[in-house]
Amino acid sequence: xxxxxxxxxxxxxxxxxxxxxxxxxxxxxxxxxxxxxxxxxxxxxxxxxxxxxxxxxxxxxxxxxxxxxxxxxxxxxxxxxxxxxxxxxxxxxxxxxxxxxxxxxxxxxxxxxxxxxxxxxxxxxxxxxxxxxxxxxxxxxxxxxxxxxxxxxxxxxxxxxxxxxxxxxxxxxxxxxxxxxxxxxxxxxxxxxxxxxxxxxxxxxxxxxxxxxxxxxxxxxxxxxxxxxxxxxxxxxxxxxxxxxxxxxxxxxxxxxxxxxxxxxxxxxxxxxxxxxxxxxxxxxxxxxxxxxxxxxxxxxxxxxxxxxxxxxxxxxxxxxxxxxxxxxxxxxxxxxxxxxxxxxxxxxxxxxxxxxxxxxxxxxxxxxxxxxxxxxxxxxxxxxxxxxxxxxxxxxxxxxxxxxxxxxxxxxxxxxxxxxxxxxxxxxxxxxxxxxxxxxxxxxxxx
Numbered sequence: 001x002x003x004x005x006x007x008x009x010x011x012x013x014x015x016x017x018x019x020x021x022x023x024x025x026x027x028x029x030x031x032x033x034x035x036x037x038x039x040x041x042x043x044x045x046x047x048x049x050x051x052x053x054x055x056x057x058x059x060x061x062x063x064x065x066x067x068x069x070x071x072x073x074x075x076x077x078x079x080x081x082x083x084x085x086x087x088x089x090x091x092x093x094x095x096x097x098x099x100x101x102x103x104x105x106x107x108x109x110x111x112x113x114x115x116x117x118x119x120x121x122x123x124x125x126x127x128x129x130x131x132x133x134x135x136x137x138x139x140x141x142x143x144x145x146x147x148x149x150x151x152x153x154x155x156x157x158x159x160x161x162x163x164x165x166x167x168x169x170x171x172x173x174x175x176x177x178x179x180x181x182x183x184x185x186x187x188x189x190x191x192x193x194x195x196x197x198x199x200x201x202x203x204x205x206x207x208x209x210x211x212x213x214x215x216x217x218x219x220x221x222x223x224x225x226x227x228x229x230x231x232x233x234x235x236x237x238x239x240x241x242x243x244x245x246x247x248x249x250x251x252x253x254x255x256x257x258x259x260x261x262x263x264x265x266x267x268x269x270x271x272x273x274x275x276x277x278x279x280x281x282x283x284x285x286x287x288x289x290x291x292x293x294x295x296x297x298x299x300x301x302x303x304x305x306x307x308x309x310x311x312x313x314x315x316x317x318x319x320x321x322x323x324x325x326x327x328x329x330x331x332x333x334x335x336x337x338x339x340x341x342x343x344x345x346x347x348x349x350x351x352x353x354x355x356x357x358x359x360x361x362x363x364x365x366x367x368x369x370x371x372x373x374x375x376x377x378x379x380x381x382x383x384x385x386x387x388x389x390x391x392x393x394x395x396x397x398x399x400x401x402x403x404x405x406x407x408x409x410x411x412x413x414x415x416x417x418x419x420x421x422x423x424x425x426x427x428x429x430x431x432x433x434x435x436x437x438x439x440x441x442x443x444x445x446x447x448x
Contacts, residue, residue, distance in 0.1 A: 016269035018428070019043060019259055021247050021283070024051025025071070026405045026417035027274030028233050029085065033425035033432070034272075035236040041268070042237060043261070045246035049234060055225030056307060056372055060353055066225035067343050069307050069357050069374055071414055073098060077217035078207055079415040081422060084432065089232040092223040096346050101322035102180050103315040106329050109176070110315040112322040121320035130172060137173035142211040145202045154199040157383065161194030180326040181210070183337035186412060187303045187359060187378040191333035197386055204411055221347050250402075251285045257401050272403045272424055276300050276377060280404060291395045297388035298408050300377040303336060304362050309353045310369040313340040313361060321345075327361060336360040379408035398427055 016038050020031045023044040031040045048054075052070035059065075073096060074082055086093065099114035111125065112118035125131040144167060148154055154163070160182075164174055175190065182193040182201060193201075202211075209216035222228045234241060242261075249260040250271060257271040273280040277298035281287060287295075314321050323345045327338040338361040344354050358365060362373070379385075389409055396404045403424040410416035422432055 015039065016428070017041070017267075018270045018272060019257065019266075019268040020272045020274055021250075021259075022051065022273070022275035022279075022406075023049045023241075024274065024406070024417060025053060025082075025414050026407060026421050027051075027272070028230065029418045030272050030274055030403075030405055030421035030424050031237050032085075032233050033421060033430045034428055036430050038428065038430075039240075040237040041240045042234075042242065043245050043247050043259070044241070044243050047244045049230055049241070049243070050227055052376055053226045053230065054374065054376075055227035058307070058355070058371055060309075060351075060371075063351065065349060065351065065355065066227075067307060067349075067355050067357070068221070068226045068347065069305055069372070070376055071226045072341065072343075072346055073219045073221055074414055075208070075217035075219045077209065081418040081432065082415045085233075085418055086222075086229060089229055091229045091232065093220040094223050094348060096219050096221045096348065097323050098219040099322035099324070099345070100181060100184065101315050101320050101325045102176050102328065103320065103325065104176075104328040105316060108316070109328075110317060110320045112315070112320045114322060118319055118322070121315070121317045133170060134172045134177060137169050138177060139213075141169060141173065141178065142213070146206060146211050149202045149206050154202060156197065156199055156386065158198045159194060159383075160196045160198045160201045163198040164194075176328070180328070180337070184324050184326050184339045186381065187301070187337055187339075188380060189334055189336055192380060194333070195383075196381055197383055200381060200386060225347070247283055249285045250283045252401055270398070270401050270403065270428065272405060274405050274421070276406065277379070277404075277408050284402075288395070290391070294388045294391050294395055295404075297384040299380050299382075299385070300408075301336070301380050302375055302377050303359050305374040305376055306358045306362050306365055306370055307372040307374070308356050308358065308365050308369045309371065310356065310366045311354050312366070313356055313358050313364060314342065314354070327364075338364075379412045381412065392423075396424070396427075403427065 018034055018038045018040055020027050020040060020042045023042055027042060031042050034040055054070040055066050055068050058067055099112055101110060101112035103110035110122050112121055120126050179190040179193045183190055205211050245261050247259055247261055251258045257268045259266050259268060277295045278300055281292065281295040284291060313327065314325050321342055323342055325340045331338060337359060340356050340358040342354065343349060343357055344351060349355060392409060405420035405424045407413055407417040409420045
């Protein structure tokens with residue numbers, strides 16, 4: 001999609017009472033934009049704000065650390081709305097290293113693609129034709145995928161797996177490079193990556209510089225952890241935040257929207273569902289066939305997350321340690337991604353201990369080194385979901401008094417949550433500056 005999302009709305013609606021359900025980045029951003037002219041009440045089922053913005057406090061050997069376990073990084077290419085929001089809030093950021101490694105301890109195979117030295121961290125790979133064929137396939141894929149994307153040669157119905165097989169990419173390239181990288185990004189299985197639309201995958205890789213060896217964006221983390229933006233983002237409506245208050249049901253009426261919580265029923269003029277697609281559908285007591293079909297085509301999958309100091313989950317050779325480290329070790333294509341983030345590299349932590357955050361490999365971690373266990377759900381992107389994303393306007397509208405926002409409406413990341421929140425804010429008469437909207441609303445385009 002290479003056209004900016006634009007909408008020329010009817011006269012700006014009057015100030016209204018709006019309920020926002022969910023306090024991830026989408027919900028907090030939507031509430032911030034809308035609070036410029038509307039009365040906002042934010043409902044959050046958990047006892048904390050943030051959703052995937054989850055910074056944990058750790059005391060170790062008399063020192064304090066704030067370590068991210070969910071949202072960690074953003075870049076200066078593909079996060080324009082999020083960057084502007086941070087600038088408006090005055091939140092400090094710092095550059096970080098975004099390197100990626102793959103390792104398989106059982107077969108003593110590992111590399112880190114960050115530099116030429118780390119690429120051959122396992123020195124024996126210098127003399128292995130098999131490893132050089134893998135590198136050749138990387139260069140070939142980058143060239144072909146870039147060309148196919150620019151020439152719009154990727155049919156909407158083509159899966160990534162079929163695309164790779166059709167062009168003869170080797171098993172090592174698929175299972176030791178491309179599929180693990182995608183699985184690490186979207187917290188998916190290798191098999192799930194093969195079912196992802198090739199068009200969606202290649203477009204994402206192109207715009208994040210992942211099809212280029214040298215030309216790549218600069219990545220950043222937030223100083224003090226990702227939660228650093230929450231106080232400023234929620235300040236305008238802080239008095240109307242209801243933590244530990246799960247919404248039990250939502251029903252639309254001719255005059256508004258009725259929300260049910262443990263406190264009873266409460267009436268609002270509009271509701272913004274900033275929770276996951278499956279959660280939103282479960283809350284709607286009068287869901288329409290369109291809502292059922294569209295939201296049902298946007299599934300989520302739970303991922304186990306462990307904060308720990310067990311460096312055995314990193315590559316065997318220290319020079320192969322990367323920011324993101326994917327572990328193979330006999331895991332089949334259906335297994336969820338086993339990824340370990342080196343938080344010392346990502347957050348620039350100065351510590352004698354190496355803090356790790358590992359997804360979906362809890363059994364391999366020494367229990368004595370575990371600092372915390374968590375569970376986060378991530379959207380899964382398949383063919384049906386692509387079609388559902390394009391039908392957003394069918395179910396999200398002022399006249400229906402119901403609005404849906406969340407990162408799942410685009411690529412699944414923080415920028416997408418803010419982008420989606422802005423789409424809702426525009427529909428209700430507010431703009432990106434946190435003031436009343438004047439004239440037509442324009443969102444950054446989905447890059448082509």
